[in-house]
Amino acid sequence: MMRKCPECHVSVKGDWDKCPLCEAPLDSNIPVTSSSMPDVPLQFNRRFITQFLMAFSLIVVAVILGIGLLYHGRIQLFQGAAFGIITMWLAVLTLIRKRRNIAKSLLYLLIILSLMCIYLDYTIGWSAWSLTYAVPIICSSTLISMIITARMTRMKPGDYVLYWAAVAILSLVPIIFLLIGWIQFKTPSLISFGFGLIVLIYMLVTKGQVIWGEIKKRTFI
Helix, strand or coil: CCEECCCCCCEECCCCCECCCCCCECCCCCCCCCCCCCCCCCCCCHHHHHHHHHHHHHHHHHHHHHHHHHCCCCHHHHHHHHHHHHHHHHHHHHHHHCCCCHHHHHHHHHHHHHHHHHHHHHHCCCCCHHHHHHHHHHHHHHHHHHHHHHHHCCCCHHHHHHHHHHHHHHCCCHHHHHHCCCCCCCHHHHHHHHHHHHHHHHHHHHCHHHHHHHHHHHHCC
16 A cells, blocks of 8 residues: 555655655555665765775874874864864765765755854854864865765766855855954965865866856756
8 A cells, every 4th residue: 555645645655754746744654665666776885985084084193193293282283183084974974875965965064064163162262263273174174075975976067066166165265264364373274275276176177067057957047
């Protein structure tokens, strides 16, 4: 027996909690009928991605520890590294499980984490660490995560170019904090700006037609 939508009265086959047409909730007491659509196999190896990220994280930690020996007492450096690694793991591992529109999820993750850091900085006593370290490092880490995800999941350019470009543009924002004097330590903002600018130029040169095509598709030009 198939679940029936109480609103539009269509029979729904498969494991749906809501009607795919009107999004009305379906009766969960009716047993689920297996979908006629075949399961699409993954085009990537989760174990390989996990091992790759583990090795990459260990390398980052080793590099940061080495730099920390040269700059004694620079605790912010380790905070920044922690933000970068945590963001990378959240972006790649968590969002790979939600494979539908990963690039869009990465963009949302970037915005949410940045706002969370700014809010936390404000609530514990404003010291501008969120603008100095967190936001630039999150932007750079999200760009890296998007590049890794796009390559390893074999995403089509049309599925990620606009979001990739949006993340690259947001990575340019930290330079504004530096120019108006909100931050003093320049390195994270300069790295974020440089990385974002390189990625944005690369996208415009190599994927310009795809980007324009996606813009026309979404704006019905």
